[in-house]
Amino acid sequence: MEVFTGDAPGPDDLGDVAFFTVPYDRPFGTEPIPRLTGVRVVQALTAGYDHLAGLLPGDVTLCTARGLHDGSTAEHALALILAAQRELPRWTRAQDEGRWEHTHTRSLADSRVLIVGYGSIGAALDARLRACEAATVRVARRPRPGGQVLGVADLDGLLPSADIVVLITPLSIETRGLLDARRLALLPDGALVVNVGRGPVLDADAILAETMSGRLRAALDVTDPEPLPPGHPLWHSPGVIITPHVAGGAAAFYPRAEDFIAAQVRRFATGEPLRNVVREPGN
Amino acid sequence: MEVFTGDAPGPDDLGDVAFFTVPYDRPFGTEPIPRLTGVRVVQALTAGYDHLAGLLPGDVTLCTARGLHDGSTAEHALALILAAQRELPRWTRAQDEGRWEHTHTRSLADSRVLIVGYGSIGAALDARLRACEAATVRVARRPRPGGQVLGVADLDGLLPSADIVVLITPLSIETRGLLDARRLALLPDGALVVNVGRGPVLDADAILAETMSGRLRAALDVTDPEPLPPGHPLWHSPGVIITPHVAGGAAAFYPRAEDFIAAQVRRFATGEPLRNVVREPGN
Numbered sequence: 001m002e003v004f005t006g007d008a009p010g011p012d013d014l015g016d017v018a019f020f021t022v023p024y025d026r027p028f029g030t031e032p033i034p035r036l037t038g039v040r041v042v043q044a045l046t047a048g049y050d051h052l053a054g055l056l057p058g059d060v061t062l063c064t065a066r067g068l069h070d071g072s073t074a075e076h077a078l079a080l081i082l083a084a085q086r087e088l089p090r091w092t093r094a095q096d097e098g099r100w101e102h103t104h105t106r107s108l109a110d111s112r113v114l115i116v117g118y119g120s121i122g123a124a125l126d127a128r129l130r131a132c133e134a135a136t137v138r139v140a141r142r143p144r145p146g147g148q149v150l151g152v153a154d155l156d157g158l159l160p161s162a163d164i165v166v167l168i169t170p171l172s173i174e175t176r177g178l179l180d181a182r183r184l185a186l187l188p189d190g191a192l193v194v195n196v197g198r199g200p201v202l203d204a205d206a207i208l209a210e211t212m213s214g215r216l217r218a219a220l221d222v223t224d225p226e227p228l229p230p231g232h233p234l235w236h237s238p239g240v241i242i243t244p245h246v247a248g249g250a251a252a253f254y255p256r257a258e259d260f261i262a263a264q265v266r267r268f269a270t271g272e273p274l275r276n277v278v279r280e281p282g283n
Numbered sequence: 284m285e286v287f288t289g290d291a292p293g294p295d296d297l298g299d300v301a302f303f304t305v306p307y308d309r310p311f312g313t314e315p316i317p318r319l320t321g322v323r324v325v326q327a328l329t330a331g332y333d334h335l336a337g338l339l340p341g342d343v344t345l346c347t348a349r350g351l352h353d354g355s356t357a358e359h360a361l362a363l364i365l366a367a368q369r370e371l372p373r374w375t376r377a378q379d380e381g382r383w384e385h386t387h388t389r390s391l392a393d394s395r396v397l398i399v400g401y402g403s404i405g406a407a408l409d410a411r412l413r414a415c416e417a418a419t420v421r422v423a424r425r426p427r428p429g430g431q432v433l434g435v436a437d438l439d440g441l442l443p444s445a446d447i448v449v450l451i452t453p454l455s456i457e458t459r460g461l462l463d464a465r466r467l468a469l470l471p472d473g474a475l476v477v478n479v480g481r482g483p484v485l486d487a488d489a490i491l492a493e494t495m496s497g498r499l500r501a502a503l504d505v506t507d508p509e510p511l512p513p514g515h516p517l518w519h520s521p522g523v524i525i526t527p528h529v530a531g532g533a534a535a536f537y538p539r540a541e542d543f544i545a546a547q548v549r550r551f552a553t554g555e556p557l558r559n560v561v562r563e564p565g566n
Contacts, residue, residue, distance in 0.1 A: 071390070071392045071416055072390060075365065075369070075391055075415060076369055079362075079369045079371060082365055082366075083362065083365075083366060083371050085362075088362060088375070089371075089375040091525065091527070092371070092376070096519075098513045098514060098518040100510035100511055100512075100527045101527055102510075102528060104529065104534070105529065105534065106533060106534045107355060107358060107535035108358055130414070131411045131413070131415075132414075133354055227383035229383075231381060235378055235381040236379075241374075241375070242374065243369075244384055244385045246369075246374075246385060246387065249387045250369065250387060250389060250390040250392075251387070251389045252393045252416075253390075
């Protein structure tokens with residue numbers, strides 16, 4: 001077995017590649033896939049895989065990086081929430097003008113936060129929010145026994161008392177437009193909508209209307225369309241914070257990702273079961 | 284007993300006032316003190332009281348708001364740390380220009396954080412940082428038994444391996460200039476200095492020099508001088524985030540403060556011991 005890490009030229013014949021890790025955060029990371037005619041495993045470095053679904057031949061095992069981004073994504077979601085509650089963009093702008101402008105802001109403490117899409121990232125965020133003295137409510141596709149996680153069917157009843165809603169769901173037929181104009185209208189005035197999942201889970205026209213009017217606030221790491229084009233009105237909508245899809249990839253991710261890939265390749269070489277398999281050959 | 288809350292005119296004769304709460308966050312909150320000739324208790328709404336020390340007659344009990352700001356100050360310290368690690372000011376500036384500029388940043392997770400001035404605010408911050416998967420080291424004036432809290436005498440040995448240093452100390456003869464040029468020089472390149480205590484605990488010239496050169500970063504809620512005057516070079520020093528002394532006063536503080544004052548006044552009226560006494564009459 002030979003391992004090519006990208007630091008040196010790759011194999012002469014891409015058809016010889018058995019295990020392919022899609023490079024993280026490079027625009028053309030998926031480009032070699034059609035030429036990998038002998039590939040048996042494709043390892044994504046993202047938790048979602050909607051962007052790979054149409055590219056793979058039928059006899060490939062697809063593995064994701066589920067879990068590896070948990071800390072980084074949860075941390076960025078917390079950073080967005082705190083930036084919105086403590087109005088950090090206001091201070092950045094005041095600083096750029098050399099203005100000492102003392103005023104008071106909202107808190108995260110004592111806020112009620114809905115975590116929509118409660119999985120491993122949601123659990124990592126939940127621990128952070130509880131340490132910040134926020135009250136959290138966990139929502140997943142279906143309610144789980146014990147009452148600690150509620151289902152999407154409960155969402156309409158939960159929105160009117162939420163100070164903050166965090167979307168962390170993957171994109172699917174069920175989640176596209178999950179937070180639409182009707183559901184946004186259920187949120188109280190001044191509520192904060194955070195999206196670190198996938199842009200189209202939040203209705204783009206509806207959040208633009210609700211923030212342009214000043215009724216809701218938003219902190220978005222993912223958008224629809226994405227990248228958000230220059231001149232799009234969301235850039236300058238009041239109370240909106242935008243970061244360019246950077247939640248999952250902060251410094252702590254890389255060493256964790258390297259360890260994980262090395263272990264996956266070792267499992268593949270020795271015939272052990274792979275982790276994070278989301279598609280078996282032929283499916 | 285009559286209670287005056289500031290919503291209506293105060294007593295005709297300030298000499299009749301027995302219990303005085305210094306209004307929070309008003310420039311002239313201390314102004315009536317010299318006319319309170321009969322006052323027996325002065326209740327501050329700040330955790331520090333250096334600004335009151337010279338104003339009080341000798342026969343007054345002074346109480347602070349120790350504890351009431353813990354959550355708010357710890358939350359703001361965390362917001363500053365996350366803003367610096369995840370480069371939120373960069374995104375605010377990119378957003379103002381409508382630019383989608385994807386890049387990767389530092390993490391808080393896996394960072395080593397020194398908490399200097401480990402008291403009740405430090406404990407609140409510690410819980411938040413540990414939930415964020417950071418490793419914390421606690422430093423107080425003196426080491427405490429059990430080894431969980433180290434002393435200031437250990438600081439020089441701890442600085443070279445710190446990614447982040449947070450100052451939360453009150454201002455005293457011992458803490459003025461605590462983090463001076465010599466100690467800042469012990470920090471590794473790229474380290475972040477956070478100050479949510481009092482401005483002069485951090486040497487102003489030294490942190491300006493270390494950030495102007497790009498060697499260190501800083502996130503400061505308190506400055507020296509304070510307010511930072513227009514045109515001061517720290518406003519535009521690279522890698523510096525400034526907020527205008529707003530850590531302690533976010534929304535969650537006010538209801539907690541009202542409950543505390545009501546309880547103190549009740550204790551005073553019924554002769555129960557007061558909480559948070561930092562000076563007895565005659566001292």
